[in-house]
Amino acid sequence: MTESRPDWWPPLLKAAEAARPPVIGRVIADHLLPYEEADARTASVLVLLKDDEHGPSVLLQQRAATLRHHPGEVAFPGGGAEPGDADAAATALREAAEELAVDPSTVVIGRSLPTLWIPVSGFAVTPVLALWARPHQVAPQAASEVAAAHQVPLPLLADPASRGTVPFPSGRSGPGFQIAGVPLIWGFTAGVLSWLLDLGGWARPWDTGRTMELERH
Numbered sequence: 433m434t435e436s437r438p439d440w441w442p443p444l445l446k447a448a449e450a451a452r453p454p455v456i457g458r459v460i461a462d463h464l465l466p467y468e469e470a471d472a473r474t475a476s477v478l479v480l481l482k483d484d485e486h487g488p489s490v491l492l493q494q495r496a497a498t499l500r501h502h503p504g505e506v507a508f509p510g511g512g513a514e515p516g517d518a519d520a521a522a523t524a525l526r527e528a529a530e531e532l533a534v535d536p537s538t539v540v541i542g543r544s545l546p547t548l549w550i551p552v553s554g555f556a557v558t559p560v561l562a563l564w565a566r567p568h569q570v571a572p573q574a575a576s577e578v579a580a581a582h583q584v585p586l587p588l589l590a591d592p593a594s595r596g597t598v599p600f601p602s603g604r605s606g607p608g609f610q611i612a613g614v615p616l617i618w619g620f621t622a623g624v625l626s627w628l629l630d631l632g633g634w635a636r637p638w639d640t641g642r643t644m645e646l647e648r649h
Contacts (some may be wrong), residue, residue, distance in 0.1 A: 477510030
């Protein structure tokens with residue numbers, strides 16, 4: 433693939449090369465608990481970035497409201513590894529293709545970020561940074577799993593007016609993002625997005641004392 437790379441891509445990869453798991457509120461600290469690899473369920477997510485007129489944007493998806501786990505929540509494309517997957521990137525690409533019909537040939541894999549441990553689900557999740565060199569239309573492939581796709585500009589995520597802290601039912605808390613037309617982004621996804629903004633140098637000071645409440649069902 434010979435497509436040109438945006439100016440922000442090489443610095444992001446350089447920062448990712450030296451990245452260490454962040455501490456962004458207590459929720460991310462909890463993700464760093466020690467674990468035995470034999471006991472973990474391996475998964476990865478695709479942090480797929482494309483260059484838009486006003487800067488980079490990221491592809492997210494909204495989970496179906498009928499799912500048993502995390503219904504209606506916003507997440508990255510991704511999921512559990514399968515025996516035929518060569519590595520974390522292969523898992524992320526396969527899942528993005530199955531969930532949103534992302535064509536793997538249009539994606540340039542950059543670098544995997546350090547794996548994050550999610551005790552509540554038992555997953556060890558690797559975020560895979562990727563550049564969408566030839567973006568195309570995507571759509572949910574199974575309504576029972578994915579309700580919608582969202583292309584979210586990073587400058588909008590970095591806007592202090594979009595950011596806050598979300599108290600979890602468990603008593604923990606973590607970063608949150610409220611974007612027009614998108615459900616509240618919180619939990620693991622918000623933590624990785626906050627990490628991404630820091631790595632790319634896009635983060636701006638924001639009010640960590642601003643509370644964003646989860647919708648009660």
